[in-house]
Amino acid sequence: MPDRLRFAPSPTGYLHIGNARTALLNALFARRQAGAFVLRLDDTDRERSEDRFATAIQEDIAWLGIPPDEVVRQSERFDRYQAAVETLKAAGLLYPCYETPEELETRRKRRLARKLPPIYDRAGLFDDDATRRRYEEEGRRPHWRFLLPNYESDPREIRPTQVGWTDLCRGEQSVDLGSVSDPVLIRADGSFLYTLPSVVDDIELRISHVVRGDDHVTNTGVQIPIFKALGAEPPRFGHHNLLVRADGEALSKRSGALSLRSLREEGYEPEAVASLAVLTGTSTTITAVPNLRDLAETIDLGAINRAPARFEPGDLDNLNAAILQARSFDEVAERLAALGVGGGEAFWLAIRDNLVRLNDAADWWAIVNGDFEVDLDPADGELFDQAAGLLPAEPWDETTFSAWTKEVGKATGRKGKSLFQPLRLALTGRASGPELRRLMPLFGRRSTLDRLSAHRDRTR
Template identity: 45%
Template sequence: MTTTRFAPSPTGYIHVGNLRTALFNYLIAAKSGGTFILRLDDTDPERSKQEYADAIMEDLEWLGLTWDRVERQSDRLDRYEDAAQQLRDIGRFYEAFETPTELDLKRKKQLNMHKPPVYDRSALALSEDEKAALRAERGNGVWRFKLDHERIEWTDGILGDLSIDAASVSDPVLIRGDGQFLYTLASVCDDVDFGVTNVVRGSDHVTNTATQIQIIQALGGTLPAFAHHSLLTGPQGEALSKRLGTLALRDLREAGVQPAALLSLMARLGSSQPVELHGSLDEIIEGFDISTFGAAPTKFDVQDLYPLTGRYLAGLSVSEVAATLAELGVPAELAEPFWTVARENITTLKDLGPWWTLCRDGADPLIDDEDADFIAQAMTLLPDGPYTADSWGAWTNAVKDATGRKGRGLFMPLRKAVTGMTNGPDMSALMPLLQVIRAKG
């Protein structure tokens, strides 16, 4: 049974970078009929907020990424303490007391000597009396996991065969001086206890994975299959981190992006497969293949979401947008013809409002100076509404006969005068929806 997890910290809103991790893990579980766990990494009591936990669930539900169960790390502190004691008992956990300044000086000295800046394990040489004296002077130390200095190797689901020399990595801190359990220990305990079989996360976690492999082995757990996806950049290759504040999922939702567009893009971006709009999550699940993704940084442009959103909306029936049309005040008898016209001319549902305003209230006419007399004459030939599908053709033929104008010189000035725009839907379809034409006076 495949079991995956998405493990956000409830310290902020989900953004597009988080979504990539959530989606990949969801799709792997869904494709195999497995279990998808939402794990809230809330061991930091100061930064973790219930409002963010609620927002994470709301955003996932908006996308249809439903979870099979929720786990909270704050409920499992006793389990983490048991694991810490297990590591102490087997000699793989030790207390260290260096201050940040002391650690920084050690790193600089190592770099000056052309050595890797890793922790020198000097705490292992402390006697019990020395430790007691340091606790009295500085408070409790941090707890570090003692790595076996050997090569750590695994086959990554995206990056292929990886090998990291543990001697080139500092013994990771798993418990802070204030007693807070850090991600590395808590995550390992959870993955072992919950039977997680597949872990997909960003490539910035590769070194974490190497150390976690040894921790899992030390605790007697079974190693999951790891895959590390590339990190997103901006459209020019720039770091995305500075723009994430504008790329929260709730901001994209507010901007009118549709879930189908977002999921379709994210399920293919950075892979060898072309981006295709899928109307359902089932289609995305069926076509997902993590082995098609590459290691290179992946460019993400939020503007790519809007054509996909427009295409998705264009394929919806009037019944699927009935609530939105009702909120706008579109009469039931006009809902279907209005949607048929509008859906080909919108990018998001937010664009419907101006189109209904045009139909209901008319538009400020756009009349070039050289066309003023022409429009004035044309408007005398426009009959009173209500208009039908034949009204535009009958009117333009009458204007053509009276003025001699034809082609673009005939149609464009009339469109601009009636709609206030230079482009838009077929006027034969739009005319029956117009309640008012302001240029008529």
């Protein structure tokens, strides 16, 4: 059977670059194996899930270049989860608990005081029918817990019980079920927590590999017995390190920090975002990979570091600039037109090596059109006048600038920085930028003459 992998975000906010890491690792792994990539929207949290975020998630992963082969919503699958609930109840593996949060916290503190693991003591498992009726009469509603297989014959006697797997990213892993509480699968209001729907979906969608953040390691240890209780073989698991800022700050959908939507609006290239998201925190050098096919070939889940994947947001600028430098005019023509940028291929070839983001092209287009301000040194006024008088006739090409400045240098005695820097400022308003040999033909003689002559109005 072909490999099937999934990305399972909750539509409670916009995806950030850390979410992109998980999505890309799954999608590219599946593509490399000629498998399928499934988008599963974990929208069982009715209060926080929003359709606008579900739509944004699909737009964002399409922008990254990894549209899913299949999309499912957990909110449309409650009947399947309820069927699994009945199966677990019939097997005696799902039991009601009526404790309030305050009562649970009191018990947790008591266990800590006795130097015991602060896990649930399974009191609800042994409540008799009369006790449960009394709780119901008091208005209490139960939450439901899954009975972990961490005992021999008496569930009261919880024992160290290792559940292990060979992790695709971390190698041999295990979780001691004797040190974790029986997981709550259903809240008191009847809604499902993450754990059970995730297992049911992975079974029914035939997910072969689950690649997710290493904050899910304990979840995996708990979910493996649920897979087996439902008569299914667990998928292969891989837990990658999480992407965090250089200062260790975590990323959050709620904060909106480094959201894919904002990065797209700021003019970043999806390939730059993908390169940073996938390669940071691995043994592979972080470089700008121009297409997802090549990026997929770099993925080695076993080469992912265990430490958090720290990155500087500024790293994205360097990758983005490298991606743009490799773009042909045809690849960006429509986007430049949308920015109101003209000049055709000649303009693009002149400025692309000086861009960090495509949006920066609009600034250089304004400069080509003479829309800029600059303070010029009055001491350079004579230079500008002489340079204006030596401007050659058109047509101009990329040899014009060199020939012109050679004559200006002879006439003024200036050379090097004292010649070129004032001319660059007068012509572009910038101390650095694209090669003037490429820009001058775009300016044209009339505009160049105006820029040189305007020093009389722009000098301090």
